[in-house]
Amino acid sequence: MYKITKLNRKHIDELVQIDYESEHENDRKNNTTKAEMKKEAIRRFGKGQEMFFGYTENKELIGYVTLIPFFPGYKHCEVYWLAVRKKNQGKGIGRTLMHFIENYAKKKGFRKVFAYTGKNMKKTRKFYEKIGYKFVNEFPGYYGYKTGNTTAVLYCKRI
Numbered sequence: 001m002y003k004i005t006k007l008n009r010k011h012i013d014e015l016v017q018i019d020y021e022s023e024h025e026n027d028r029k030n031n032t033t034k035a036e037m038k039k040e041a042i043r044r045f046g047k048g049q050e051m052f053f054g055y056t057e058n059k060e061l062i063g064y065v066t067l068i069p070f071f072p073g074y075k076h077c078e079v080y081w082l083a084v085r086k087k088n089q090g091k092g093i094g095r096t097l098m099h100f101i102e103n104y105a106k107k108k109g110f111r112k113v114f115a116y117t118g119k120n121m122k123k124t125r126k127f128y129e130k131i132g133y134k135f136v137n138e139f140p141g142y143y144g145y146k147t148g149n150t151t152a153v154l155y156c157k158r159i
Contacts, residue, residue, distance in 0.1 A: 002055055002056065002057045003057075004053055004097070006052065006053055007061075011054065012038065012041050012042060014054075014061045015041050016037045016038045018063060019083050020034050022086055022089075044066075049069075049070075050068055050080055050081075051067045053100065055084070062084060062085050062093065063094065065079060065081065065098065066081040067105060069105075069108065069110075071114050074111070075109060076110065076111065076112045076113075076114060077112075077114070078113070078115065078116075079114070079115040082097060082098065084097075094127060095131055098131055099131075105159060111158060112156055112157065112158050113157050114154060115128060115133060116139075116142070116154050116155075117152070117153055118143065118153070119151035120151075131157075133157045134157065135154075136154040136156050138151055138152070139152045139153075139154065
């Protein structure tokens with residue numbers, strides 16, 4: 001049995017471990033370290049803009065999704081991050097987290113959910129398309145990586 005709950009700063013180490021174990025394509029290509037991931041997680045919590053929700057199964061946090069409750073346009077929001085431990089991928093957890101966040105956003109009065117991903121992240125792009133997200137546009141140079149793909153792709157779903 002699973003449970004989705006709101007997360008806070010005390011979960012940072014677990015979130016970093018999930019990010020590390022998710023084998024996010026851009027993190028691997030850019031050799032992102034766990035220390036860098038932790039620094040980024042602390043920065044994201046410090047900004048106070050994202051809402052973090054975790055997927056727990058048998059008391060283990062195995063995935064999470066974040067929502068930024070604003071995005072350009074009327075009643076728009078953004079899914080900023082989605083990560084699931086590699087060993088748990090392909091089991092519908094990402095889909096469950098996205099369904100949860102879409103329902104949450106709809107209850108809060110939002111009409112559209114947006115999500116960016118890397119142009120080179122074919123598996124992630126296919127996932128978004130499979131759950132009903134539509135391609136909006138590409139943004140070359142969006143990511144500030146030193147190497148690899150820096151082009152972002154924006155997706156949108158009306159909820």
